[in-house]
Amino acid sequence: xxxxxxxxxxxxxxxxxxxxxxxxxxxxxxxxxxxxxxxxxxxxxxxxxxxxxxxxxxxxxxxxxxxxxxxxxxxxxxxxxxxxxxxxxxxxxxxxxxxxxxxxxxxxxxxxxxxxxxxxxxxxxxxxxxxxxxxxxxxxxxxxxxxxxxxxxxxxxxxxxxxxxxxxxxxxxxxxxxxxxxxxxxxxxxxxxxxxxxxxxxxx
Amino acid sequence: xxxxxxxxxxxxxxxxxxxxxxxxxxxxxxxxxxxxxxxxxxxxxxxxxxxxxxxxxxxxxxxxxxxxxxxxxxxxxxxxxxxxxxxxxxxxxxxxxxxxxxxxxxxxxxxxxxxxxxxxxxxxxxxxxxxxxxxxxxxxxxxxxxxxxxxxxxxxxxxxxxxxxxxxxxxxxxxxxxxxxxxxxxxxxxxxxxxxxxxxxxxx
Numbered sequence: 001x002x003x004x005x006x007x008x009x010x011x012x013x014x015x016x017x018x019x020x021x022x023x024x025x026x027x028x029x030x031x032x033x034x035x036x037x038x039x040x041x042x043x044x045x046x047x048x049x050x051x052x053x054x055x056x057x058x059x060x061x062x063x064x065x066x067x068x069x070x071x072x073x074x075x076x077x078x079x080x081x082x083x084x085x086x087x088x089x090x091x092x093x094x095x096x097x098x099x100x101x102x103x104x105x106x107x108x109x110x111x112x113x114x115x116x117x118x119x120x121x122x123x124x125x126x127x128x129x130x131x132x133x134x135x136x137x138x139x140x141x142x143x144x145x146x147x148x149x150x151x152x153x154x155x156x157x158x159x160x161x162x163x164x165x166x167x168x169x170x171x172x173x174x175x176x177x178x179x180x181x182x183x184x185x186x187x188x189x190x191x192x193x194x195x196x197x198x199x200x201x202x203x204x
Numbered sequence: 205x206x207x208x209x210x211x212x213x214x215x216x217x218x219x220x221x222x223x224x225x226x227x228x229x230x231x232x233x234x235x236x237x238x239x240x241x242x243x244x245x246x247x248x249x250x251x252x253x254x255x256x257x258x259x260x261x262x263x264x265x266x267x268x269x270x271x272x273x274x275x276x277x278x279x280x281x282x283x284x285x286x287x288x289x290x291x292x293x294x295x296x297x298x299x300x301x302x303x304x305x306x307x308x309x310x311x312x313x314x315x316x317x318x319x320x321x322x323x324x325x326x327x328x329x330x331x332x333x334x335x336x337x338x339x340x341x342x343x344x345x346x347x348x349x350x351x352x353x354x355x356x357x358x359x360x361x362x363x364x365x366x367x368x369x370x371x372x373x374x375x376x377x378x379x380x381x382x383x384x385x386x387x388x389x390x391x392x393x394x395x396x397x398x399x400x401x402x403x404x405x406x407x408x
Contacts, residue, residue, distance in 0.1 A: 001368070005365040026256060027234025027292060028385070029233075050258070053253075059211070059226045060352060102406040102407050161207075164207075165205050182400065188402045193395040195395055196295055197394055198390075198394075201392070202305045
């Protein structure tokens with residue numbers, strides 16, 4: 001038995017109910033921590049869940065940033081420095097990672113507030129999360145405003161990757177079940193994963 | 205012990221190795237089946253994995269479409285009809301869903317070739333996958349060309365949702381572990397999920 005929800009019905013839902021429903025409708029997501037610095041070198045860390053692969057050559061990855069009023073620091077730091085890091089979240093980091101979504105004043109770094117460790121790498125003006133097993137730095141390529149709701153699609157090029165050495169397979173595939181990388185659902189759900197299968201290239 | 209891969213090193217990798225690496229670097233994804241019709245009513249079905257939540261009010265969801273030469277049918281059908289469906293994939297549908305990625309000639313519907321069933325709903329000129337437990341229809345809002353690699357970011361507004369009635373929780377959250385919705389990784393990895401926790405709204 002199916003439940004049918006039309007656009008007209010959606011409009012009648014209470015705001016948080018609609019938010020939970022639509023946020024989980026799009027499916028499992030790769031929630032990760034994005035690390036940036038402002039022009040004074042102050043670090044910022046925030047959890048983002050809408051991250052997509054755009055292409056492998058050049059290696060482009062995009063993420064959706066909420067309207068500037070709701071999420072101002074990450075995007076302005078990226079605009080100012082041109083760099084950011086994306087850090088996977090393992091099961092044991094879920095609570096600290098989720099806590100970065102609290103609205104701290106600008107002078108408090110979420111690294112300090114959430115007990116995560118800054119890891120700087122020479123030549124990269126953005127902080128990695130030391131505890132993360134899979135992480136990468138990107139240089140800004142383009143920020144595309146989504147005019148329909150004030151969000152932004154931020155595109156970066158992968159410049160530097162750091163991964164635990166036992167998770168990369170012979171064909172380049174990353175075994176993220178082994179690294180413990182979580183997947184997220186909706187606004188507040190975190191999941192571990194178990195491989196069903198890797199399938200061969202499909203032919204008619 | 206970490207492995208470090210720079211952009212310069214990435215460039216030296218063989219094409220498939222680099223593709224597997226970068227495709228899995230962005231993390232777990234919500235691979236789903238996108239259903240469309242052409243102007244003659246011929247159905248098309250294709251698996252897409254880079255799907256993101258953009259906003260809940262209006263309910264906007266985006267996906268990345270590869271360059272038109274590589275993936276021509278879905279995007280041209282969406283442009284022509286203004287509609288498409290996104291259908292979650294359960295564990296038992298993984299092989300059929302993956303098989304839709306084979307390059308069938310235009311006159312063959314992937315529904316027939318992959319043994320999936322067309323489900324039409326009055327007023328919606330795009331086919332749902334009958335076997336899918338969570339699915340929704342969208343009207344096209346905008347197609348944004350990504351000039352850096354010829355891909356497209358396609359944005360739609362959710363118009364109609366169909367879900368099994370035992371997976372929607374009291375607060376609107378969809379229990380996609382219960383519905384059996386899979387998550388994907390890289391080009392060819394499919395995973396089931398297990399809840400770690402849902403966390404309360406974070407405060408400083």
